[in-house]
Amino acid sequence: MTPSIAALRARRLPPRWFQRDTELVARALIGCALVHGARAAMIVEAEAYLDERDLASHARFGPTPRNQVMFGPGGVTYVYLCYGVHEMFNVVTGAAGTAGAVLIRAAAPLVGLPEPVDDAALRGPGKLTRALGLSRAHDRRPLDDDALFIARWRRVPAAAIARSPRIGVAYAGAWAARPLRFTLAGHPAVSGPRGKGRG
DNA sequence: CTAAGGATTTCT
C-alpha cells in the first residue's frame, strides 16, 4: 500500500508534537512517515539523545555552534556530518531551553525512492539520508515545511516496539547502556540487533 | 578486520 505525498502532507505533524519529552517522541516516531520532496519512508528505528547530562548526546558539552539548535524548541531538523562521510538526520525535541533530539536510524521504503529499493536501502542513518536526498543543506529547517516533514502513518502497538541500547556510543559510560533506542521489532529494515520478535 | 573522510571540539 503506497500513500500519496499529498495524503501524507495532510497528516503532517505540527511543531508542537515534537515539543515534548525526547524519549516519548522517539518512541512515537516509529511508524511515522519521513517525507522529503517526492520521497517517503516509514521510520522503523530511532534513538533519543537527551540534554547535557547524557554523555552520548551532542548536548553534553553545552551549546556549541553545531549543536545549538538542540537547545531551541522542537520541530526543526538537526543534520550533521559523521566520520567525514555520512549525514545524520535528527529531529529536535522538547521546549526551548531543554536540549534534546531524536536520530532517525532506519526506515522502510514507501514512495518515490530510486530503484532498486530494498529494505537495506534505508537501513542505517547514513544510508537513510542518502536515499532520501537529505544533507546538511537541510540542517535547522522547520519540519512543517511543504517539502520536508514527518506525517502520522502507521499506528504501532506498544507490544510491537522494542527498546535497546543506542548504537555506536560505547564511549558514553553508563549512558551507553540505557535503552533509548526504539525499533519496530523484527522489521527487516532495522539496523543491527532487531529487538524481540521473530525477525 | 580496517581505511576512508571532513568537521568539531578540546587540548597545548
Added chain:
DNA sequence: GAAATCCTTAGC
C-alpha cells in the same frame, strides 16, 4: 595551531 574524536559504511 595541532591532535583526538566521531550517533558509519563498504570493502578486504
